[in-house]
Amino acid sequence: MKELALMKGNEAIAEAAIRAGVDGYFGYPITPQSEVMEYLMLQKPEERTGMVVLQAESEVASINMVYGAAGTGKKVMTSSSSPGISLMQEGISYIAGAELPCLIVNVVRGGPGLGTIQPSQADYFQSTKGGGHGDYRLIVLAPASVQEMADYVDLGFELAFKYRNPALILTDGLIGQMMEKVELPAQKERTNKFDQSWVITGKTEDRERNIITSLNLVADLQYEHNLKLQEKYKKMEEDVMFEKIECDDAEFLLIAYGSSARICQKVVEIARGRGKKIGLLRPQTLFPFPTVAISKLARRVKGMMSVELSAGQMVEDVKLAVNGKVPVYHYGMLGGKIHSPEDVLSEVEDKFLGGY
Amino acid sequence: MDIKEIIRPDNLVYKRTPLLTDATLSYCPGCGHGTIHRLIMEVVEEMGIQSETIGIAPVGCSVLAYEFMDIDMSQAAHGRAPAVATGIKRLWEDKFVFTYQGDGDLAAIGTGETIHACNRGENITIFFVNNGIYGMTGGQMAPTTLEGMKSSTSPYGRNNKTMGPPIKITEMIAPLPGVHYVTRQAVHKPGPVRKSKKAIRKAFEVQKEKKGLSFIEFVSNCNSGWKMTPNDSNIWMEEHMFPFYPMGDIKVDGKLVK
Numbered sequence: 001m002k003e004l005a006l007m008k009g010n011e012a013i014a015e016a017a018i019r020a021g022v023d024g025y026f027g028y029p030i031t032p033q034s035e036v037m038e039y040l041m042l043q044k045p046e047e048r049t050g051m052v053v054l055q056a057e058s059e060v061a062s063i064n065m066v067y068g069a070a071g072t073g074k075k076v077m078t079s080s081s082s083p084g085i086s087l088m089q090e091g092i093s094y095i096a097g098a099e100l101p102c103l104i105v106n107v108v109r110g111g112p113g114l115g116t117i118q119p120s121q122a123d124y125f126q127s128t129k130g131g132g133h134g135d136y137r138l139i140v141l142a143p144a145s146v147q148e149m150a151d152y153v154d155l156g157f158e159l160a161f162k163y164r165n166p167a168l169i170l171t172d173g174l175i176g177q178m179m180e181k182v183e184l185p186a187q188k189e190r191t192n193k194f195d196q197s198w199v200i201t202g203k204t205e206d207r208e209r210n211i212i213t214s215l216n217l218v219a220d221l222q223y224e225h226n227l228k229l230q231e232k233y234k235k236m237e238e239d240v241m242f243e244k245i246e247c248d249d250a251e252f253l254l255i256a257y258g259s260s261a262r263i264c265q266k267v268v269e270i271a272r273g274r275g276k277k278i279g280l281l282r283p284q285t286l287f288p289f290p291t292v293a294i295s296k297l298a299r300r301v302k303g304m305m306s307v308e309l310s311a312g313q314m315v316e317d318v319k320l321a322v323n324g325k326v327p328v329y330h331y332g333m334l335g336g337k338i339h340s341p342e343d344v345l346s347e348v349e350d351k352f353l354g355g356y
Numbered sequence: 357m358d359i360k361e362i363i364r365p366d367n368l369v370y371k372r373t374p375l376l377t378d379a380t381l382s383y384c385p386g387c388g389h390g391t392i393h394r395l396i397m398e399v400v401e402e403m404g405i406q407s408e409t410i411g412i413a414p415v416g417c418s419v420l421a422y423e424f425m426d427i428d429m430s431q432a433a434h435g436r437a438p439a440v441a442t443g444i445k446r447l448w449e450d451k452f453v454f455t456y457q458g459d460g461d462l463a464a465i466g467t468g469e470t471i472h473a474c475n476r477g478e479n480i481t482i483f484f485v486n487n488g489i490y491g492m493t494g495g496q497m498a499p500t501t502l503e504g505m506k507s508s509t510s511p512y513g514r515n516n517k518t519m520g521p522p523i524k525i526t527e528m529i530a531p532l533p534g535v536h537y538v539t540r541q542a543v544h545k546p547g548p549v550r551k552s553k554k555a556i557r558k559a560f561e562v563q564k565e566k567k568g569l570s571f572i573e574f575v576s577n578c579n580s581g582w583k584m585t586p587n588d589s590n591i592w593m594e595e596h597m598f599p600f601y602p603m604g605d606i607k608v609d610g611k612l613v614k
Contacts (some may be wrong), residue, residue, distance in 0.1 A: 023447055024443065024446060024447050026443060044371070052447060054442070054446060056439065056442075057468055057469070057472035060469075061434070061436070061439040061442075061468065061469055061472065062439075064432065064433060064439035064440050064443065064469070065439050065440070065442050065443030065446075066443060067430075067432070067433075067440055067443065068430060068439065068440030068441060068442065068443030068444040069443035069444055070443075071430045071444070072447060072448060074400070076443070076447075090433055091433060091436070094432075094433050098431070098503035101573045119462045120443060171562075180553070200410050200428035200429065200430055200444075201410070201428065201448065201451065202406070202408045202409055202427070202428055203405040203407060203426065203427050203428045204404055204407045205407070205528070209426055209427055209428050209429070210428045210429070211422045211429055211431070212429070212430040212431060212432070213422065213431035214431065215419060215420075215431050222518060259493075269588075306381075349510070
């Protein structure tokens with residue numbers, strides 16, 4: 001039987017974490033994501049599944065707790081918001097370098113600096129291009145509903161363990177705080193069936209000792225390690241996810257993810273009602289990015305517009321995919337302000353529909 | 357008597373623990389790290405807990421400790437070992453988890469993680485090697501560098517007024533309720549080596565009995581960083597380091613030693 005609930009996006013992530021059989025959550029309070037740990041603490045997951053939830057002294061500590069536990073093969077996660085995620089970048093780089101699976105949730109707020117607590121998508125670059133030091137990538141999932149907030153927890157761990165790589169759910173205060181109906185996933189056992197040969201749980205006589213490290217003082221070895229990582233990131237393309245809305249006959253295309261995609265869905269609806277052939281491509285994974293799909297669509301549409309709550313970050317990836325075939329524009333609000341469907345529609349009319 | 361008659365298995369009174377690997381130590385000749393490594397591995401061997409022990413080696417001279425200790429280990433970012441150890445121990449309550457940290461790591465960049473892991477009473481063991489200098493990066497001033505002591509970033513000697521005085525972090529964490537056992541030891545002579553080994557054994561026993569955090573500071577030399585011969589550095593350590601960082605137990609069975 002379906003188990004339905006009315007929940008905030010942040011609460012859905014917490015509930016889904018318990019149900020996904022997560023072993024440990026380590027976090028630090030920050031608006032607008034504090035509900036994640038609050039919900040977890042209230043639920044007594046140590047009684048429900050044996051899951052450990054610990055409030056750390058800082059985001060720096062929480063990401064390093066994740067690093068330690070992930071090295072033992074456990075399913076572990078943290079969540080934070082933009083300034084906290086910035087603090088975690090060193091740890092995330094170590095986790096990527098040491099090839100450890102884990103889940104990180106960024107409920108983005110407007111920046112830079114302390115910025116605002118209102119929703120934003122200005123952390124796109126940080127999330128998809130590495131974020132910390134060194135050549136590395138995270139698997140980046142972009143939920144656009146409370147349902148996807150819940151679903152992407154398990155998906156994030158599945159991909160993280162498949163590639164031994166950190167996965168990031170990139171969302172914002174809008175989806176995190178919004179209440180929607182959500183179908184809760186079934187309770188999973190707290191067991192891991194993936195390859196455990198590399199984990200550190202104590203050296204037994206039947207194997208060599210295991211070492212979790214991102215250190216390689218010999219440049220040749222570090223070079224080889226980097227090539228291996230790049231190969232892995234390339235392979236992630238097979239797990240690209242996106243949704244096409246009214247794309248089949250579209251003459252103009254909006255590209256948007258997360259909360260901005262929800263707004264753009266309305267834009268498409270209004271435009272279609274007026275007989276305008278507008279479509280929406282919604283990336284569900286931002287890394288890997290739906291480059292091939294966008295490139296194919298660029299052969300038959302007249303133009304594209306990346307609609308983001310930022311000064312124009314994803315638009316760069318759209319332009320790389322389109323590679324000059326058609327004009328690519330950006331439209332977006334900054335610093336915690338949200339565009340209305342009418343704002344976007346007026347920009348669409350200005351850029352695309354002037355000749356109608 | 358011929359030498360071959362003396363070197364026989366039945367005459368063996370001491371041998372290197374098999375829990376130290378064959379890798380050549382990367383430490384400078386004369387440095388105390390090698391001895392501390394050996395003592396920890398001897399205790400792990402004697403307690404028969406190799407398959408249950410996980411070590412953490414953060415940034416510093418001992419960043420490559422996992423090359424020498426034949427146990428499962430995790431490298432850690434600079435200063436973050438107590439957080440990494442917390443993450444492991446919380447999910448593996450029955451494993452033995454220890455960190456092996458230098459003074460810069462534990463008492464400067466990792467102060468927050470150190471204090472909070474101690475305050476939560478994480479059931480782990482912290483080995484803290486204090487040689488009053490950043491050895492790995494070439495002899496810069498550490499949080500524990502003595503007043504007037506020269507280093508590459510205090511070339512005219514540490515000035516307490518402008519650089520702050522050396523920090524006694526071991527005395528700072530000792531009163532915290534979660535901390536069960538705190539002691540300060542050295543490994544420059546056979547006597548102190550024997551005492552250090554007893555302390556290491558006690559620390560692991562405390563962890564086994566789940567009594568809380570155990571913390572051992574080893575005041576050690578850095579002959580390269582101090583620019584002395586190994587012997588001179590040990591004499592200098594006794595004359596200057598020991599008065600400021602006095603040897604002995606600071607907290608036993610959860611009670612401060614007066």
